Amino acid sequence: MGSLVQTSNSPLIPRVRTSHRILDEARVQCRSGVRCRLVEPLKFENGKPSTPALPAGKDPSFLARPQLGNIVSRKNDTRLRIFSGTANPSLSQEIACYMGLELGKINIKRFADGEIYVQLQESVRGCDVYLVQPTCPPANENLMELLIMIDACRRASAKNITAVIPYFGYARADRKTQGRESIAAKLVANLITEAGANRVLACDLHSGQSMGYFDIPVDHINQPVVLDYLASKRVCSDDLVVVSPDVGGVARARAFAKKLSDAPLAIVDKRRHGHNVAEVMNLIGDVKGKVAVMVDDMIDTAGEFEESS
Numbered sequence: 001m002g003s004l005v006q007t008s009n010s011p012l013i014p015r016v017r018t019s020h021r022i023l024d025e026a027r028v029q030c031r032s033g034v035r036c037r038l039v040e041p042l043k044f045e046n047g048k049p050s051t052p053a054l055p056a057g058k059d060p061s062f063l064a065r066p067q068l069g070n071i072v073s074r075k076n077d078t079r080l081r082i083f084s085g086t087a088n089p090s091l092s093q094e095i096a097c098y099m100g101l102e103l104g105k106i107n108i109k110r111f112a113d114g115e116i117y118v119q120l121q122e123s124v125r126g127c128d129v130y131l132v133q134p135t136c137p138p139a140n141e142n143l144m145e146l147l148i149m150i151d152a153c154r155r156a157s158a159k160n161i162t163a164v165i166p167y168f169g170y171a172r173a174d175r176k177t178q179g180r181e182s183i184a185a186k187l188v189a190n191l192i193t194e195a196g197a198n199r200v201l202a203c204d205l206h207s208g209q210s211m212g213y214f215d216i217p218v219d220h221i222n223q224p225v226v227l228d229y230l231a232s233k234r235v236c237s238d239d240l241v242v243v244s245p246d247v248g249g250v251a252r253a254r255a256f257a258k259k260l261s262d263a264p265l266a267i268v269d270k271r272r273h274g275h276n277v278a279e280v281m282n283l284i285g286d287v288k289g290k291v292a293v294m295v296d297d298m299i300d301t302a303g304e305f306e307e308s309s
Contacts, residue, residue, distance in 0.1 A: 154196030
């Protein structure tokens with residue numbers, strides 16, 4: 001390859017460029033018209049350098065991962081959050097204490113016209129959030145409060161939202177017993193789903209079919225708390241009888257009796273004359289001289305228990 005060399009005593013003269021000797025400085029015309037300076041490349045006596053191989057299991061200091069012992073765990077670093085509504089804050093506090101966590105900070109208030117305002121007081125971005133809010137009386141206010149809490153968590157970019165509903169209101173309206181009736185249980189399930197909940201945890205639903213009303217997973221918890229309580233009383237199974245307050249609760253009472261060492265079962269036959277109005281007609285089973293455990297999913301006026309007793 002030829003090039004032009006200019007010395008202090010001679011004009012530009014052609015000179016041959018070899019691999020052993022390269023011009024110290026030369027100027028060439030680039031296609032764009034910009035003049036570039038060519039610098040002599042580095043010479044390596046032992047050949048071109050190669051990337052050094054690191055011993056197995058040893059990384060450079062800037063690639064080394066921090067050891068677990070150097071990471072300081074803090075209580076607030078957990079990605080689990082538990083928030084309580086106003087329906088049963090004491091239950092929420094017991095749940096948080098059992099989990100070794102603190103209740104999340106939330107501001108819930110009501111305006112003069114009854115509207116509900118909810119604001120989370122801490123970040124839940126990327127967290128698994130559990131909202132503890134039973135829909136006990138007043139059912140409508142507590143249900144609406146739950147929906148607004150779910151919406152607030154969804155808009156705060158929570159990763160997963162689980163609605164913990166120990167008492168699921170409107171569960172009794174799970175089918176049409178007469179013409180032109182509403183299936184309110186399905187409506188409430190749709191409201192909770194559309195609000196943004198990813199999962200529902202409920203206790204002792206009025207009927208197992210209510211789980212099918214949800215388009216999201218439902219965890220149905222029943223009986224273990226009461227079973228532990230009865231076990232602590234140490235009642236002999238021979239002196240125990242499980243009573244179903246109506247025919248519709250036979251399956252629930254039978255499952256309960258089976259877990260109590262196959263305790264005997266009794267059934268109350270009654271007639272309903274209207275909402276919250278019932279009359280006992282017959283008692284199927286032997287309850288004389290025994291400890292009767294009456295199992296039901298909800299108590300509204302306790303009239304059925306009074307009639308059964």
